[in-house]
Amino acid sequence: MQEQIKQRLENIISTMTQLPSIPDVVSRIINMVNDPNVDFKAVAEEIAKDQSLTTNILKLCNSAYFSKGKEIVSVDRAIVTLGLKEIKDIVVLVTCRNVLDKPILGYDLAAGEMWTHNLTVAILAKKMAMDIKRKDLADIVFTGGIIHDVGKTVLALYVANTFKDIMKVTQEKAVTFIDAEKDVMGFNHQDIGLKILEKWKFPDSLKAVVAYHHNPENSPKEFYKAVSIVHVANIITLMAGVGIGGDGLYHALNPDAVKETGISDADLEKYYSIVPEIVKQAKQI
Amino acid sequence: MANELVNVGVAQLKIGTSEQMLRTILGSCVGICIYDRNKKIGGMAHILLPEASGSSQIEKYADTAIPALINLLLKQGCTKEFMSAKIAGGASMFKFKISTALGQIGERNIEVTKDILKKAGIALLCEDTGGSTGRVIDFFLNDGHLKVKAGGVEQNYYKV
Ligand SMILES: [Fe+2]
Ligand SMILES: [Fe+2]
Numbered sequence: 001m002q003e004q005i006k007q008r009l010e011n012i013i014s015t016m017t018q019l020p021s022i023p024d025v026v027s028r029i030i031n032m033v034n035d036p037n038v039d040f041k042a043v044a045e046e047i048a049k050d051q052s053l054t055t056n057i058l059k060l061c062n063s064a065y066f067s068k069g070k071e072i073v074s075v076d077r078a079i080v081t082l083g084l085k086e087i088k089d090i091v092v093l094v095t096c097r098n099v100l101d102k103p104i105l106g107y108d109l110a111a112g113e114m115w116t117h118n119l120t121v122a123i124l125a126k127k128m129a130m131d132i133k134r135k136d137l138a139d140i141v142f143t144g145g146i147i148h149d150v151g152k153t154v155l156a157l158y159v160a161n162t163f164k165d166i167m168k169v170t171q172e173k174a175v176t177f178i179d180a181e182k183d184v185m186g187f188n189h190q191d192i193g194l195k196i197l198e199k200w201k202f203p204d205s206l207k208a209v210v211a212y213h214h215n216p217e218n219s220p221k222e223f224y225k226a227v228s229i230v231h232v233a234n235i236i237t238l239m240a241g242v243g244i245g246g247d248g249l250y251h252a253l254n255p256d257a258v259k260e261t262g263i264s265d266a267d268l269e270k271y272y273s274i275v276p277e278i279v280k281q282a283k284q285i
Numbered sequence: 286m287a288n289e290l291v292n293v294g295v296a297q298l299k300i301g302t303s304e305q306m307l308r309t310i311l312g313s314c315v316g317i318c319i320y321d322r323n324k325k326i327g328g329m330a331h332i333l334l335p336e337a338s339g340s341s342q343i344e345k346y347a348d349t350a351i352p353a354l355i356n357l358l359l360k361q362g363c364t365k366e367f368m369s370a371k372i373a374g375g376a377s378m379f380k381f382k383i384s385t386a387l388g389q390i391g392e393r394n395i396e397v398t399k400d401i402l403k404k405a406g407i408a409l410l411c412e413d414t415g416g417s418t419g420r421v422i423d424f425f426l427n428d429g430h431l432k433v434k435a436g437g438v439e440q441n442y443y444k445v
């Protein structure tokens with residue numbers, strides 16, 4: 001059966017048709033915003049072409065987490081008030097929600113549980129980036145946090161059939177769940193996530209976060225800090241039980257990645273202790 | 286016997302009556318379930334860390350949440366002689382430098398929880414703690430039994 005699953009997943013990856021989709025406008029907006037010569041009018045026009053996207057963006061701009069106080073009634077205003085990067089984060093939030101808030105059966109996550117987990121990781125990671133004075137990474141780790149586990153949406157079905165085998169491998173070989181996924185199915189949820197982002201035409205920075213959030217040691221150098229921040233935020237969120245599934249805490253916290261973030265032991269515990277407040281913020285989004 | 290589901294979030298504390306079932310999901314946190322078998326009233330605290338050390342958020346910490354939970358139950362007419370406790374959670378990361386403070390949170394949570402229960406004079410009847418599994422726990426207030434689901438395996442603890 002394991003051979004069959006490997007074969008199936010290989011097929012899914014090479015044909016790409018069975019991987020989830022999001023509207024093309026998302027990658028267009030991400031790439032526009034990442035362009036240093038971006039024209040904000042062009043971004044506003046791109047968004048305005050899609051009425052439901054516009055409505056949903058405005059709703060989020062006025063939500064407790066993103067609101068800057070004054071009510072925002074147009075995309076132009078939203079861009080001026082929140083900035084292009086924050087608008088890009090909101091575009092990803094709005095368009096990925098449908099893909100990410102479903103039940104993730106093989107991992108034992110009920111509807112909405114992974115979504116809350118992703119948002120919590122995103123908000124926590126962004127806070128860490130701000131605290132270590134790396135505002136430039138805030139949007140990458142936020143967007144990366146939202147989509148880091150996207151591979152689970154595809155892999156879950158196969159994990160459902162192989163869960164016992166995966167757990168057995170974690171015990172017998174003393175490896176993490178992510179390594180055991182690969183051992184049993186040929187792919188782990190990072191590999192599948194990377195393929196999904198290729199389909200979505202997302203930038204390399206986000207691909208790195210998705211592909212290495214459990215293995216920051218393998219990240220390309222230029223994205224190592226961002227990947228490390230999401231890695232740490234993910235582990236802390238799991239320890240607090242937010243979006244913890246059948247895989248439990250069968251993961252690793254990479255000490256070098258912690259060092260890379262520059263976060264002290266005492267601060268790690270502080271971040272862990274504020275997870276309940278972060279979850280509250282996540283639920284307001 | 287359909288019990289009404291009540292979710293207890295991270296760092297929350299709730300009590301309920303016999304027709305209810307309290308549920309929470311645990312990583313390194315500990316869920317403390319106390320039941321009065323005479324009144325058929327019970328409550329659950331979901332603590333994140335062992336000691337409040339002056340923090341006003343009493344629900345987050347074992348040393349403040351447990352006395353608060355007991356007090357809530359006493360106010361409902363429960364008595365300590367009929368109360369008993371079950372605890373679950375306190376898992377640790379599978380691979381972790383145990384020397385870091387974060388690596389010991391699960392263990393510390395279990396230890397301090399037991400200590401506080403003992404000091405309060407509440408009998409601890411069973412525990413499903415430690416390891417690296419996440420746990421979904423359901424606390425049924427009609428008979429005080431606790432169902433723990435961890436890594437796809439269910440375990441029931443009936444003693445009250
Ligand atoms: Fe993951
Ligand atoms: Fe995650």
